[in-house]
Amino acid sequence: MKIITNIARVFVGLLFIFSGFIKANDAVGFGYKLVEYFEVFGTHFLVPIALPLAMFICIFEIILGFTLLLGARMKLTLWLSLLMIVFFTFLTFYSAYFQKVLSCGCFGDAIPLTPWQSFYKDLILLVLIILLFIGKQHINPLVGERFERFLVILVLIASTAFPLYTYNYLPVIDFRPYAIGKNIPEQTKGVPDELKYFYKLKDKKTGETKEFDKWPDGWDIQYDFVESRTEVTKKGIEPKIKDFSISNAEGSDYTQDIIENPNYNFLLICYDLDKADKDAFGKINDFEALCKQDSVTFIALTSSTKETIDKFKADTKTNVVFYNTDGTVLKTMIRSNPGLMMLKGGTVVDMWHYHSFPSYNDVKAKYFNK
Numbered sequence: 324m325k326i327i328t329n330i331a332r333v334f335v336g337l338l339f340i341f342s343g344f345i346k347a348n349d350a351v352g353f354g355y356k357l358v359e360y361f362e363v364f365g366t367h368f369l370v371p372i373a374l375p376l377a378m379f380i381c382i383f384e385i386i387l388g389f390t391l392l393l394g395a396r397m398k399l400t401l402w403l404s405l406l407m408i409v410f411f412t413f414l415t416f417y418s419a420y421f422q423k424v425l426s427c428g429c430f431g432d433a434i435p436l437t438p439w440q441s442f443y444k445d446l447i448l449l450v451l452i453i454l455l456f457i458g459k460q461h462i463n464p465l466v467g468e469r470f471e472r473f474l475v476i477l478v479l480i481a482s483t484a485f486p487l488y489t490y491n492y493l494p495v496i497d498f499r500p501y502a503i504g505k506n507i508p509e510q511t512k513g514v515p516d517e518l519k520y521f522y523k524l525k526d527k528k529t530g531e532t533k534e535f536d537k538w539p540d541g542w543d544i545q546y547d548f549v550e551s552r553t554e555v556t557k558k559g560i561e562p563k564i565k566d567f568s569i570s571n572a573e574g575s576d577y578t579q580d581i582i583e584n585p586n587y588n589f590l591l592i593c594y595d596l597d598k599a600d601k602d603a604f605g606k607i608n609d610f611e612a613l614c615k616q617d618s619v620t621f622i623a624l625t626s627s628t629k630e631t632i633d634k635f636k637a638d639t640k641t642n643v644v645f646y647n648t649d650g651t652v653l654k655t656m657i658r659s660n661p662g663l664m665m666l667k668g669g670t671v672v673d674m675w676h677y678h679s680f681p682s683y684n685d686v687k688a689k690y691f692n693k
Contacts (some may be wrong), residue, residue: 613683659675
């Protein structure tokens, strides 16, 4: 029992740390996921605290995992672990059964799970934590109390600093289909299902009904058509990027013109201009002006209305040309509002948070003058 208990302890502890780390790597994306849950449960009043709550959950998960590995304060650690996993088991079951949130965000974009996969994962964790309760007398602290306290404080500081860093300077590890090095046109392609067709035909003379996997020669003379069916023989692969389009205010499509541009070009992502950081537009306006001098394409993508765009341009005194793209797509492209993405031939070359917005000359020296 001692061996089983400690194997379960290590497994649950490492999984908690991994799950917390992955979410902390993209705390903004996890915050978006929490907003989905708030909307499903009608708790819209929680939307403003989605991001800080997302960060707290990441930190909480990492700390619990670490104390499990240390065997520290086991009574408190086990009860907190149990309460957390019971809550998330209910949440994932509700999402799976009622098909409300189709991805729980448990492991971010690193390991996408279906709602039922998330529920089964939480169910296994629930069983393991109950097992830890049963065998808790076999769990002993790995270090002394003073060193244990020091390590926990150290992990608390690190686990707090990490999501704050990724919030201000983009995810350290990017698992999204718009990550640096990814080609957007390629990510919009999928592999269709392989299908096989069957035809049910009725013999005109005998009245017997048969099923064929291809049309028999002269079938219309001997048979009457009854019905057909289709069978998937090999499941295809869905495209990683869906619903990506760029259009102007009149609705004209410019998607291919932008993402197939063979030259370096820049996309300024502002998914919601009402929430965009206006102070960043001092640097952005200078950057755009220098791009124009060098005939380098620089456009902005937003989901905001024309009225909002016009007001925003007047407030920020910007000459950037705005195009429209779905808001969810823009939030996926870059975790910054605004954020800058550089493309060449549809491939993402680099991207920047508005907190680390580059100078045009630095970008030019690094990429254009090679």
